[in-house]
Amino acid sequence: xxxFKQRDIISIRHFNKEELLYILxxxxxxxxxxxxxLLKGKVLASLFxxxxxxxxxxxxxxxxxxGGSVIGFAESGVSSAAKGESLSDSIKIVEGYxxxxxxxxxxxxxxxxxxxxATIPVIxxxxxxxQHPTQTFLDLYTIQKTKGTLEGLTIGFLGDLKYGxxxxxxxxxxxxxxxxxxxxxxxxxxxxxDFIDVLKDRxxxxxxxESLRGISRRLxxxxxxxxxxxxxxxxxxxxxxxxxxxxxxxxxxxxxxxNDLKVLHPLPRVDExxxxxxxxxxxxxxxxxxxxxxxxxAILAAxxxxxx
Ligand code: CP
Numbered sequence: 001x002x003x004f005k006q007r008d009i010i011s012i013r014h015f016n017k018e019e020l021l022y023i024l025x026x027x028x029x030x031x032x033x034x035x036x037x038l039l040k041g042k043v044l045a046s047l048f049x050x051x052x053x054x055x056x057x058x059x060x061x062x063x064x065x066x067g068g069s070v071i072g073f074a075e076s077g078v079s080s081a082a083k084g085e086s087l088s089d090s091i092k093i094v095e096g097y098x099x100x101x102x103x104x105x106x107x108x109x110x111x112x113x114x115x116x117x118a119t120i121p122v123i124x125x126x127x128x129x130x131q132h133p134t135q136t137f138l139d140l141y142t143i144q145k146t147k148g149t150l151e152g153l154t155i156g157f158l159g160d161l162k163y164g165x166x167x168x169x170x171x172x173x174x175x176x177x178x179x180x181x182x183x184x185x186x187x188x189x190x191x192x193x194d195f196i197d198v199l200k201d202r203x204x205x206x207x208x209x210e211s212l213r214g215i216s217r218r219l220x221x222x223x224x225x226x227x228x229x230x231x232x233x234x235x236x237x238x239x240x241x242x243x244x245x246x247x248x249x250x251x252x253x254x255x256x257x258x259n260d261l262k263v264l265h266p267l268p269r270v271d272e273x274x275x276x277x278x279x280x281x282x283x284x285x286x287x288x289x290x291x292x293x294x295x296x297x298a299i300l301a302a303x304x305x306x307x308x
Pocket of ligand 1: 056
């Protein structure tokens with residue numbers, strides 16, 4: 001039985017296939033549902049200790065479009081964290097002011113820590129390089145909408161697979177759908193072994209490559225990611241991989257691709273994806289970002305018990 005009411009959303013690993021599909025079906029219904037009073041009287045606390053445009057604003061928009069309201073801060077420097085308050089104390093205080101907490105934090109495991117101390121639901125909006133589960137729901141929704149199915153696809157993950165939390169979450173989720181996966185990165189940014197091991201245990205066919213050349217024609221989807229400069233301990237190491245990939249229309253034509261390839265990117269992009277791609281049928285990343293609203297409306301409605 002699918003049950004989301006009062007549930008924390010911390011890691012995509014906590015959800016089975018039926019639960020993933022439930023949220024995607026609900027998101028489809030939410031496309032038609034705006035300016036409702038479904039969450040009237042409910043308050044969301046939006047706590048972002050790291051920068052965000054899409055996740056924060058789409059959560060806030062979703063809550064407001066369903067009749068709820070939002071409190072919070074977009075920058076930890078204006079919260080009492082700047083005075084040294086611990087995350088667990090902040091959560092204990094904030095839960096007295098709201099019905100649900102959306103948390104982005106630079107520390108891996110911070111969302112689980114918040115969920116452990118809170119008596120209300122906590123949604124992980126990205127914890128360090130670990131997980132970004134609500135991004136995964138919208139990535140799945142975008143793939144399902146643009147490819148017509150989630151089953152049996154061949155996906156190429158390109159870029160920073162070490163620090164890219166969206167890759168960590170999405171690769172696991174796609175393991176429910178019989179995906180074959182190509183992980184394309186420089187050696188220093190490969191998907192960490194523990195993620196590869198989990199995927200292999202789940203019988204996923206995994207391949208590791210340094211280039212799209214020779215494999216690009218097999219791919220149904222390329223999931224491109226930014227090199228996460230802010231997570232490098234040593235700036236010299238970042239400089240070694242800066243600009244190593246630049247996806248462009250000409251580059252894709254040169255290496256060869258399927259006609260119905262779709263290119264996703266969680267955004268923001270910096271220099272890994274050229275805007276010559278934007279006007280092509282391959283580019284779905286702006287639609288992907290927009291899908292954050294119906295998907296996050298679905299998650300909020302389900303967790304706050306507004307939908308059976
Ligand atoms: N995709 C994503 O998490 O974007 P933001 O960092 O802007 O929220």
